[in-house]
Amino acid sequence: MPVKPSRVRFEHGHSGLGIGHREPRISWRFTGQETDWAQGGYELSIQKPGAEEARYRVVSGSSVLVPWPSAPLDSGEQAETGSLSASPTEWSEPSIVECGLLRVEDWSCRLVELAESQAIDKPKRPVWFRRSFNVAPDRQVQRARLYITSLGVYHAELNGQLVGDEQLAPGWTNYNLSIPYQTHDVTNSLRNGQNMLAAQVGEGWYAGRFGLFGGQRNIYGSQLGLICQLAITYQDGEVQTVESGDSWEASFGPILTSEMYDGEVYDAQQLIDVLQRSPNESWAPVRSSSLGGIVLKLFSPDAPPVQCTQEVRFREVLRCGPRKFILDFGQNLVGRLRVRVSGRPGHTITFQHVEVLENGECAIRPLRHTAAKDTLILSDGQVDWEPRFTFHGFRYVEVTNWPSGDDGVPGADDIIARVLHTDMERTGWFKCSDPLLNQLHSNIVRGMRGNFLSVPTDCPQRDERLGWTGDIAVFAPTGAYLYGVPSMLMDWLRTLTLEQLEDNGNVPPLISPNLFGPQGKNPTALWGDCVVTLPWDLYQATGDPRILEDQWESMSRWIDHGVDLDERGLWAKGRTWQLGDWLDPMAPPEEPGNGRADPFLVADACLIHSLDLMVAISAVLGKTNDQQRYEKWAARARTEFAREYISAAGRVASDSQTALALAIEYNLHPTPGQAERAAERLEEIIRNKARFKIATGFAGTPIIGHALTKVHRSQLFYRMLLHRKCPSWLYTVLMGATTIWERWDSMLPDGSVNPGEMTSFNHYALGAVGNWMHRVIGGLWMDEPGWKKILIRPIPGGGLSSASVKYPSPYGLIEAGWEALEGGDGAETFQLEVSIPPNSTARIVFPEQCHETVTVGSGVHQYQVPYIPPEWPPLPIYPPFAPHDDDTP
Structure with a gap:
């Protein structure tokens, strides 16, 4: 099939509508297969309304993030682009790019709120805001754009039609520092004559109860508000603007409360018709005010919105009492229900959401201070309802007081779970011959989806759901393979950086958005190092040095001024607390940070790793003086680390899996002999003391496989x-897990929930093992940042007979699959097939027994080489007379 550029994309996968860049960089992938195809140049077409098409020819092999060739776009300005690779190929399908509102003066609307404030110590009832307006009856509308955001989370309609398919927009942000707004194409929803624009605003993260230990209300403000303006462009170029302001009115609807933690109370008897205009309606004038400083915080996000990406029907109905039953949806998911039901007016149904059952009942203890319960009050006739401004983490839903039907339970279409998460592009796949590993990988994917909801959170079910920096720091390489995360995580880094640098600060908060205030800025290794490691991981995934440039101040301020150092250039002991190897399985349930590895050993190892990254980042950005400075600091820190923690023979203080793995992976031993002794000791611990059980927490889990x-x-x-x-x-898999757990033993073997106060069954961090599965079992990774040069190096083992991976890189789809075929005399044949996209190359390293490496260009390549499988399984070591506790495959 001939090579052709596929759809043109802008920046890191932006939809193109409402983009916040005047000169958006352009990328295109390739479809088709040709052997050793490489782009020699490209031609871009740029068509702006009312102007002639311009074509720009460039001699270059670049097809990712190439510079915008035309004049910068202005606010609301649109261009149609296409690409042609000069090797030659056909033109790609055209794509539209259109700027949002880029200047302060572009915003002419006002903030509208209820005229009478709601109580600040209680849940805020969602508010409808609306305004009618006229479109000229004898004129043709060329296009219409709605620019909208809220102080709270909103749902918008135009003439009764849903505006966009976003959920919980504008998402979670630190409203004190930045507020994202959305741009919607509403051209087809307009009609000549009278129109009605309406939006309902709920408390969301803005004014709702949120945070640890019961949380707090009104974190950013106490009153809900709407900000929007509609720009209608007629065919003759004239623009009509409809703005939020004094002419709007407000009312309440059937939602009595809709809280992130506690769920929604919906009274269908109080349904209102937003389009209906009668003199007896309960609509009242609004209070409006100037945007003031708010306008300085408005920005157009690059991240995709939160959307419903899947619908799941329940698999089983479990009876647990009169007029009460439990629905099992077969998987732990994040989202909410859609319900269709009829009953007498005033009849009340409740829906309790939980992740697991304990003794056949809903396990509500892990919810802590979260109710996670929705309440529906029926009206006459059929009610179709879905909670609007809440979400839950659940597999099971206990339904109480369901109206009696033929058998007293709902039909398959009466209660459906709708899965919500940030709608990132799915990118990476993995499959192997072991079904349990495939289930584990599925759990990693599902856990990531559930916790990438507006920001990378830590658990979706309890009174937390916070953007912990340590979790994403350890998971980022896995996440960047599985989904197109750069745009979402760069927006999150934007907030994190603003919070770190606020008031000339240096220390990033432990969570972002930061609910902890100043006490959330304790200098903490690994968590704080996220501001270095995450931009580096995103650079690796994209090859975009602008990510590093944008984050340079944050990175350097943390390393140079935020880390609390002693005279040796290591972490100063006794002046800060460290989380260390958080959730080491040997830590007591009530003390998850009290693991085997010395917290300051972990902190110093992470510091040296960050210093190494700062050397590499400085080199990428051409900051020679900084590069030399960080090189000297890293060398000195290694010397002091070895003096503090490493014996002459190579043993490492703490003598744990995590301590040894950190020293090996981060090259902390002064000599190769010491490093080999550490490797021998790590093997001894794994085989003798742990007998292959995992003994690492947050710091050790992502790297122990790579160290080995x-x-x-x-x-x-x-x-x-x-x-x-x-x-x-696999213990979690065999216990029925469908997501990654927070603790290795969130559920004990007897089916009871871990007694620790902090227990979640959907917590993505320990799924960081996915990175090893992709890179070692599947054998796929990049050979340089951005995937133009690919590395394929599978290392078979574990008794597996096959594995395959695929990844749509910025250049096109990469596929690799291997199979070990049985032969005589214990020998096997290793069969490998790879597909390399156009305009990229791959270095293929065969298993070490083959002693062969090849470099290839695009196309499909097949290989078959003799292969001697590794000895399997490695066996545990037992002292004499010790009881054997083995699960050798």
């Missing part, structure tokens, strides 16, 4: 990955 692979002991990690007893990844 680095010292040629991948089979040891295969054995750990395939272990089935607690603590292990």
